[in-house]
Amino acid sequence: MSQAENESQIENQSEKRKPVDAGIHTNFKNDMTYGDYLGLDSILSSQKRLSEHHDEMLFIVIHQTSELWMKLILHELEAATASIAGGELEPAFKMLARVARVQEQLIQSWDVLSTLTPTEYMEFRDHLGHSSGFQSWQNRLIEFCLGHKNQKVLSVYAHQPELHSRLKKALYQPSLYDVSIKVLAERGLPIDPARLQRDFSEDTTADASVEAAWLTVYRNVDKYWDLYELAEKLVDVEDRQQRWRYNHLKTVERIIGYKRGTGGSSGVMYLKRVLDHRFFPELWNLRTQL
Ligand code: HEM
Numbered sequence: 001m002s003q004a005e006n007e008s009q010i011e012n013q014s015e016k017r018k019p020v021d022a023g024i025h026t027n028f029k030n031d032m033t034y035g036d037y038l039g040l041d042s043i044l045s046s047q048k049r050l051s052e053h054h055d056e057m058l059f060i061v062i063h064q065t066s067e068l069w070m071k072l073i074l075h076e077l078e079a080a081t082a083s084i085a086g087g088e089l090e091p092a093f094k095m096l097a098r099v100a101r102v103q104e105q106l107i108q109s110w111d112v113l114s115t116l117t118p119t120e121y122m123e124f125r126d127h128l129g130h131s132s133g134f135q136s137w138q139n140r141l142i143e144f145c146l147g148h149k150n151q152k153v154l155s156v157y158a159h160q161p162e163l164h165s166r167l168k169k170a171l172y173q174p175s176l177y178d179v180s181i182k183v184l185a186e187r188g189l190p191i192d193p194a195r196l197q198r199d200f201s202e203d204t205t206a207d208a209s210v211e212a213a214w215l216t217v218y219r220n221v222d223k224y225w226d227l228y229e230l231a232e233k234l235v236d237v238e239d240r241q242q243r244w245r246y247n248h249l250k251t252v253e254r255i256i257g258y259k260r261g262t263g264g265s266s267g268v269m270y271l272k273r274v275l276d277h278r279f280f281p282e283l284w285n286l287r288t289q290l
């Protein structure tokens with residue numbers, strides 16, 4: 001577009017911006033700006049440093065961008081779970097592929113945060129009080145969606161009734177993995193009824209019938225191509241989630257060493273224990289047998 005054309009477009013837009021009837025948003029759509037649509041006033045006024053320290057801005061922005069990406073992950077995971085539960089696997093593949101790409105953005109952000117040195121962080125760490133990533137409810141919801149259930153973490157939100165009830169609802173709902181296993185059964189693969197009717201508020205544990213069913217899928221790809229693709233999409237998502245956990249752990253070790261966490265945990269030792277957890281254990285166990 002030439003400069004003149006560009007300018008005349010801008011003029012046209014300002015023409016449209018004239019209120020037709022003062023006080024009534026009759027022409028709201030045409031009036032809307034980039035900043036209105038994206039809610040930039042509220043997003044860009046939310047970087048409130050508690051210290052005078054230059055590097056606190058990085059710390060805030062990394063967390064805020066992470067929470068925005070988590071919002072998208074949840075949006076996709078919830079829709080993928082509903083789609084699989086409804087027997088529609090193809091749309092779920094697209095959503096899970098997107099989740100894995102977003103997770104890569106989250107993994108990359110550790111490289112940016114690694115530019116924060118221990119000395120720099122210690123200059124504003126005291127301002128954080130007892131707040132901690134442990135309280136990230138979106139991260140907890142993602143873990144629940146993936147089947148890592150834990151009733152005890154709800155107590156973190158005891159004084160935030162709306163959050164508490166949202167997490168409680170997710171705790172009792174079947175996870176992405178639970179609905180995938182139901183599809184295995186619907187396709188005639190023998191799954192222990194106890195696995196299908198399990199208490200969804202409990203963490204996923206490895207089940208022999210589920211491992212045998214996935215093994216059948218991997219050994220008979222021609223017959224179960226869609227289930228094979230589903231399995232690999234799930235492995236992609238778990239793989240990224242574990243990398244995120246690992247990079248978090250190494251970044252934390254680099255920045256605070258073995259200090260206790262602001263959230264009250266042992267810090268790095270706690271994060272190391274979390275790494276032992278697996279979301280879709282059978283999909284990892286079966287690989288030895290192939
Ligand atoms: C200087 C940077 C960081 C340090 C030193 C740090 C440290 C820690 C520590 C020690 C814990 C354990 C809980 C506690 O006692 O506080 C934790 C948990 C957590 N952090 Fe970070 N963290 C950092 C950055 C981040 C970032 C950028 C995110 C992204 C949102 C994040 C998300 C989380 C989450 C979700 C947990 C809970 C993990 C779980 O319980 O499985 N952290 N962090």
Ligand SMILES: N[C@@H](CC(=O)c1ccccc1NC=O)C(=O)O
Pocket residue numbers: 063125128131132133134256260261262263
């Ligand atoms: N747990 C961290 C503090 C921390 O990282 C944090 C503090 C407030 C808001 C988000 C945080 N990020 C992740 O845990 C620490 O022990 O230094």
